[in-house]
Amino acid sequence: xxxxxxxxxxxxxxxxxxxxxxxxxxxxxxxxxxxxxxxxxxxxxxxxxxxxxxxxxxxxxxxxxxxxxxxxxxxxxxxxxxxxxxxxxxxxxxxxxxxxxxxxxxxxxxxxxxxxxxxxxxxxxxxxxxxxxxxxxxxxxxxxxxxxxxxxxxxxxxxxxxxxxxxxxxxxxxxxxxxxxxxxxxxxxxxxxxxxxxxxxxxxxxxxxxxxxxxxxxxxxxxxxxxxxxxxxxxxxxxxxxxxxxxxxxxxxxxxxxxxxxxxxxxxxxxxxxxxxxxxxxxxxxxxxxxxxxxxxxxxxxxxxxxxx
Amino acid sequence: xxxxxxxxxxxxxxxxxxxxxxxxxxxxxxxxxxxxxxxxxxxxxxxxxxxxxxxxxxxxxxxxxxxxxxxxxxxxxxxxxxxxxxxxxxxxxxxxxxxxxxxxxxxxxxxxxxxxxxxxxxxxxxxxxxxxxxxxxxxxxxxxxxxxxxxxxxxxxxxxxxxxxxxxxxxxxxxxxxxxxxxxxxxxxxxxxxxxxxxxxxxxxxxxxxxxxxxxxxxxxxxxxxxxxxxxxxxxxxxxxxxxxxxxxxxxxxxxxxxxxxxxxxxxxxxxxxxxxxxxxxxxxxxxxxxxxxxxxxxxxxxxxxxxxxxxxxxxxxxxxxxx
Amino acid sequence: xxxxxxxxxxxxxxxxxxxxxxxxxxxxxxxxxxxxxxxxxxxxxxxxxxxxxxxxxxxxxxxxxxxxxxxxxxxxxxxxxxxxxxxxxxxxxxxxxxxxxxxxxxxxxxxxxxxxxxxxxxxxxxxxxxxxxxxxxxxxxxxxxxxxxxxxxxxxxxxxxxxxxxxxxxxxxxxxxxxxxxxxxxxxxxxxxxxxxxxxxxxxxxxxxxxxxxxxxxxxxxxxxxxxxxxxxxxxxxxxxxxxxxxxxxxxxxxxxxxxxxxxxxxxxxxxxxxxxxxxxxxxxxxxxxxxxxxxxxxxxxxxxxxxxxxxxxxxxxxxxxxxxx
Numbered sequence: 001x002x003x004x005x006x007x008x009x010x011x012x013x014x015x016x017x018x019x020x021x022x023x024x025x026x027x028x029x030x031x032x033x034x035x036x037x038x039x040x041x042x043x044x045x046x047x048x049x050x051x052x053x054x055x056x057x058x059x060x061x062x063x064x065x066x067x068x069x070x071x072x073x074x075x076x077x078x079x080x081x082x083x084x085x086x087x088x089x090x091x092x093x094x095x096x097x098x099x100x101x102x103x104x105x106x107x108x109x110x111x112x113x114x115x116x117x118x119x120x121x122x123x124x125x126x127x128x129x130x131x132x133x134x135x136x137x138x139x140x141x142x143x144x145x146x147x148x149x150x151x152x153x154x155x156x157x158x159x160x161x162x163x164x165x166x167x168x169x170x171x172x173x174x175x176x177x178x179x180x181x182x183x184x185x186x187x188x189x190x191x192x193x194x195x196x197x198x199x200x201x202x203x204x205x206x207x208x209x210x211x212x213x214x215x216x217x218x219x220x221x222x223x224x225x226x227x228x229x230x231x232x233x234x235x236x237x238x239x240x241x242x243x244x245x246x247x248x249x250x251x252x253x254x255x256x257x258x259x260x261x262x263x264x265x266x267x268x269x270x271x272x273x274x275x276x277x278x279x280x281x282x283x284x285x286x287x288x289x290x291x292x293x294x295x296x297x298x299x300x301x302x303x304x305x306x307x308x309x
Numbered sequence: 310x311x312x313x314x315x316x317x318x319x320x321x322x323x324x325x326x327x328x329x330x331x332x333x334x335x336x337x338x339x340x341x342x343x344x345x346x347x348x349x350x351x352x353x354x355x356x357x358x359x360x361x362x363x364x365x366x367x368x369x370x371x372x373x374x375x376x377x378x379x380x381x382x383x384x385x386x387x388x389x390x391x392x393x394x395x396x397x398x399x400x401x402x403x404x405x406x407x408x409x410x411x412x413x414x415x416x417x418x419x420x421x422x423x424x425x426x427x428x429x430x431x432x433x434x435x436x437x438x439x440x441x442x443x444x445x446x447x448x449x450x451x452x453x454x455x456x457x458x459x460x461x462x463x464x465x466x467x468x469x470x471x472x473x474x475x476x477x478x479x480x481x482x483x484x485x486x487x488x489x490x491x492x493x494x495x496x497x498x499x500x501x502x503x504x505x506x507x508x509x510x511x512x513x514x515x516x517x518x519x520x521x522x523x524x525x526x527x528x529x530x531x532x533x534x535x536x537x538x539x540x541x542x543x544x545x546x547x548x549x550x551x552x553x554x555x556x557x558x559x560x561x562x563x564x565x566x567x568x569x570x571x572x573x574x575x576x577x578x579x580x581x582x583x584x585x586x587x588x589x590x591x592x593x594x595x596x597x598x599x600x601x602x603x604x605x606x607x608x609x610x611x612x613x614x615x616x617x618x619x620x621x622x623x624x625x626x627x628x629x630x631x632x633x
Numbered sequence: 634x635x636x637x638x639x640x641x642x643x644x645x646x647x648x649x650x651x652x653x654x655x656x657x658x659x660x661x662x663x664x665x666x667x668x669x670x671x672x673x674x675x676x677x678x679x680x681x682x683x684x685x686x687x688x689x690x691x692x693x694x695x696x697x698x699x700x701x702x703x704x705x706x707x708x709x710x711x712x713x714x715x716x717x718x719x720x721x722x723x724x725x726x727x728x729x730x731x732x733x734x735x736x737x738x739x740x741x742x743x744x745x746x747x748x749x750x751x752x753x754x755x756x757x758x759x760x761x762x763x764x765x766x767x768x769x770x771x772x773x774x775x776x777x778x779x780x781x782x783x784x785x786x787x788x789x790x791x792x793x794x795x796x797x798x799x800x801x802x803x804x805x806x807x808x809x810x811x812x813x814x815x816x817x818x819x820x821x822x823x824x825x826x827x828x829x830x831x832x833x834x835x836x837x838x839x840x841x842x843x844x845x846x847x848x849x850x851x852x853x854x855x856x857x858x859x860x861x862x863x864x865x866x867x868x869x870x871x872x873x874x875x876x877x878x879x880x881x882x883x884x885x886x887x888x889x890x891x892x893x894x895x896x897x898x899x900x901x902x903x904x905x906x907x908x909x910x911x912x913x914x915x916x917x918x919x920x921x922x923x924x925x926x927x928x929x930x931x932x933x934x935x936x937x938x939x940x941x942x943x944x945x946x947x948x949x950x951x952x953x954x955x956x957x958x959x
Contacts, residue, residue: 526733527730527733527734528735528736530728531726531728531734531735531796531799532736533689533720534687534720534721534726535721535725535748535751535799535800535802536717536719536720536721536722536751537721537747537751538717538751541751545747546736546738546739549736550737550738623738624738625737625738625740625783625785626783626785
C-alpha cells in the first residue's frame with residue numbers, strides 16, 4: 001500500500017471520507033453554492049437592490065408589463081422585467097425568497113421543537129406514554145400536512161377580522177406548517193431514544209442518580225439529534241413547498257408581502273395574455289431552491305446514514 | 310383474523326369520532342354560527358330565538374350526539390355562502406374528484422412500480438441514474454408549478470388540450486362522468502398527470518430503496534447460491550418481500566391524492582370537492598370545511614383498513630401472530 | 634482427482650485508496666467424502682474464498698489470478714448463466730444464519746420444490762416426494778406435515794436443517810458451509826456438525842467447512858487450512874495441526890484455547906491484532922506479532938514448506954532447508 005505523503009490538518013480534512021464524498025459529488029457542491037447564493041440574495045435584498053417592490057408609493061405604472069432585458073422592449077433597469085403594477089421582478093423574487101426561507105426554516109424549527117421532545121419522551125419512557133404519543137402521531141401522519149395547514153389557516157381566518165389576519169398571516173402560516181409536520185421528527189427521535197436508553201452510559205447515569213431530565217438532555221438528545229437534522233434538511237424543502245402551495249391557493253402569505261408562492265399566483269393570471277415572465281421567474285427560483293435543498297439533504301442522508309429513509 | 314378486523318374497525322370508529330369532534334368544534338365554536346347565518350339587521354330577540362331553535366343552548370354532549378347522528382345520515386347543515394345543503398354540494402362534486410383521483414392513482418402506481426423495480430434491480434444502469442435524477446426534480450416541483458407548466462405548454466402554446474373544466478359529462482343515475490366522452494378524456498389528461506407526478510416519484514423511490522435493501526438480504530444471497538433463476542429471485546422473492554412497506558406507502562399516497570387534488574383542482578378549475586373546499590376556506594364557510602374534513606378522514610380510514618387487510622394476504626408471520 | 638482444486642487464487646478489491654488484495658496465492662483441494670476446515674479470524678478471507686468458488690463475490694471484488702477446478706472443469710471465470718446452473722446443483726451452499734437465510738413469505742416446501750425444479754426435470758409431485766425425503770434425511774420430524782410450514786414456525790436448529798436440505802437438493806458433489814453453526818446454541822451445534830459429517834461420509838460429498846471456531850474444526854474436519862490475512866498459513870491433517878502446529882500463528886492460536894483440566898494463571902494470547910488489509914506489512918503478514926521473525930520475514934512472504942507430519946505444510950521461513958523450529 002502506498003502511503004499518503006501529504007501531511008498537516010488540511011490534508012487530514014481533505015482525506016476524510018465525508019469531505020472526499022462531498023468533493024466528489026459535483027451536484028452537491030453546485031447545490032450548496034446555489035443555496036448559499038440564494039440565502040445571500042434573499043437576506044441581503046435591502047442592500048443588493050434599490051427597488052422596494054412592496055412600497056406602493058415607489059411604483060411607476062408606466063413601467064408595467066416590461067419584459068426581461070433580452071426580449072424586445074425590455075430595459076436594463078428591470079433585468080427580469082416588471083409585473084402589472086410596475087414592480088421589478090428580480091427584486092420581488094429576492095424579497096419573496098426571504099419570506100419563503102423564513103417560513104420554511106422557522107416552521108421546521110417548530111416541528112422539531114414539538115417532535116423531538118415528544119419523540120425522546122416516547123422512546124425513553126415507553127409504555128402508555130409511548131403508545132399515546134405515537135398513536136396520535138400515526139393518526140396525524142395519515143392526514144397530509146397541507147390539509148392540516150389549510151384547516152388551521154381556515155380556522156384562524158374565521159375567528160379573526162381580515163385586517164388582523166393579514167398582520168399575523170406569516171406567524172399563522174409558520175405555526176400551521178410546524179404543527180402539521182411534527183410526527184416525522186417524533187418518529188425518528190423515538191427510534192433513536194429507544195436504542196440509546198439501553199446503552200451502558202445511560203445505566204451508569206441512572207446509577208449515580210442523575211435527574212431524568214438531565215439524562216434526556218445530556219445523554220439521549222445529543223445521540224439522537226444527528227439523523228433528525230438530516231430529516232430536517234429535507235423538511236425545509238417540504239416546508240417551502242407547502243408554504244408556496246398555500247400562498248398559491250390564496251390562503252398563505254398575503255399579497256402585501258408576497259412570498260414566491262404569492263408571486264406565482266399573481267403572475268399566473270397573466271400567463272394566457274403572454275406575460276410569462278411574471279410567473280416563470282418566481283416559479284423557476286422556487287424549483288431551483290427546493291431542488292438544491294433536496295440535493296443537499298439527499299447527499300447528507302446517503303453519506304451519514306445510508307439506511308435512513 | 311376476525312378479531313383483528315373487529316379491533317381495527319373499532320379503532321377506525323374512534324378515529325372517526327375524534328375527527329367528528331374536531332369538526333363539531335369547528336362548526337359550533339369557531340366564530341358565531343348565528344351571525345354566520347343571519348344578516349346584520351337581525352334583532353337580538355330573533356338571534357336568541359334562532360339559537361334556541363337550532364339547539365345551541367342544549368348541553369354539549371347532547372349537541373355533539375346530534376351532530377354525529379346527522380353526520381351519519383349525511384346531513385352537515387347549510388353552506389353559509391351558497392345557502393344550500395352541504396351534502397348536495399358535495400354529492401354534486403364528488404364524482405369529479407373521485408374520477409380524477411382514480412385516473413391519477415392508476416398512473417402513479419403503474420409508473421411508480423415499473424420505475425421503482427427497474428431502478429432497484431439495475432441500479433447502475435444509465436437509465437436508472439437518469440430516472441433517479443428526474444425523480445428528485447419531480448419531488449422538488451410543487452404540484453401547482455407542474456400544473457402551470459403543463460397548461461402553458463399544452464393549452465397556451467400548442468392548444469392540444471383544454472386548460473380548465475371537465476369537458477362534456479354524462480349523467481348516469483346521479484353520477485356525472487367525464488370518462489365516457491372524448492372531450493372528458495382530453496380534459497382529465499393534464500390534471501391527472503399533474504396530480505400523479507409527485508406520488509409517482511414517491512412510490513418509485515420507496516420501491517427502489519426497499520428493493521435495494523431486500524437484494525442485500527441473506528435469503529436473496531441464499532436464493533442465488535441455490536442457483537435459482539434471476540427472474541424467480543427478482544419477482545418471486547425480492548419483490549414479494551418489498552410489498553408490505555410498498556403497500557403501506559402506496560395506500561397513504563392514494564389517500565394523499567384526495568388531499569392534493571385541492572391544488573390540482575384549483576389550478577385546472579376542476580369542479581370537484583377540492584375547489585369547493587378551498588373556496589370554503591377562503592370564505593370561512595365552516596359547514597363545508599367540517600363536512601370535507603369528516604369525508605377525507607373517512608376515505609383515509611377506509612384506505613388504512615384495506616392496507617391492513619392486504620398485510621394478511623402477503624405476510625404469513627402476521628397470520629400466525631393473530632392465530633396465537 | 635479432487636472434487637475441488639484451487640490453485641494460486643487471488644482476490645482483489647479496488648478501492649479509492651488503492652487495490653486491496655483480500656486473498657493471495659491460495660492453493661488447496663478437497664477430495665470426495667472429505668471435510669476440509671478453513672479457519673481464520675474474521676476478515677482473513679475465508680468467506681471470500683467460498684464466495685469466489687460459487688461466483689458470488691460482491692463487486693467490486695473479483696478473482697485476478699488462479700484457477701478453480703470443479704471435478705477437473707475450470708469454473709473460475711464462467712459466465713453467470715453457466716455458473717447459475719452449477720450453484721445449487723453441483724455445489725450446495727450453507728450460510729451462517731438460518732434465521733435470515735430462508736424467505737419468510739414462502740413455505741419451506743415451496744422453497745425446496747422451487748430449487749429442485751430449477752435444476753431437475755421432474756413433475757411437481759416427484760419434486761414434493763423428493764423434498765420430503767430430503768427433510769427426512771436431515772432429521773426433520775414429521776416431514777409431510779412440516780412441508781407446508783413457514784420458516785418462522787421452526788426453531789433455529791431446525792431451520793439450519795432446512796437450509797442443509799436446500800443445499801442438498803440436487804445431490805451436490807461439493808458443499809460450502811460458511812459458519813454453519815455460529816448462530817446456533819451449543820447443543821444444537823453438535824447435532825448440525827454430526828449431520829454434516831454423516832452426509833459427507835454417506836454421500837461422498839466434499840465439504841468445505843468455513844469457521845473461526847477451532848472446536849468445530851477439531852470435531853468435524855479431516856484436514857484443516859489456517860488462513861491469516863488472506864494467505865494460507867498452514868495446512869494439514871487436523872490432528873497434526875492441532876497437536877503439533879508448525880506456523881507461529883497456528884501455535885499461538887492453539888495455545889490460546891483453554892483446555893479442561895489445565896490450570897493456568899494467565900491464558901496465553903497472541904500480542905497485537907491481524908493487520909487491516911490496507912496496512913499489511915511487507916513480507917510475512919504475521920511478522921509484527923511473531924517472536925521468531927527474522928530479516929527475510931520483513932522482505933518476502935514464505936511459500937508453503939513441508940513441516941512436521943506427512944502433508945503438513947506451513948508458510949514460514951524457519952522451515953526452509955529442513956525443520957529447525959521446535
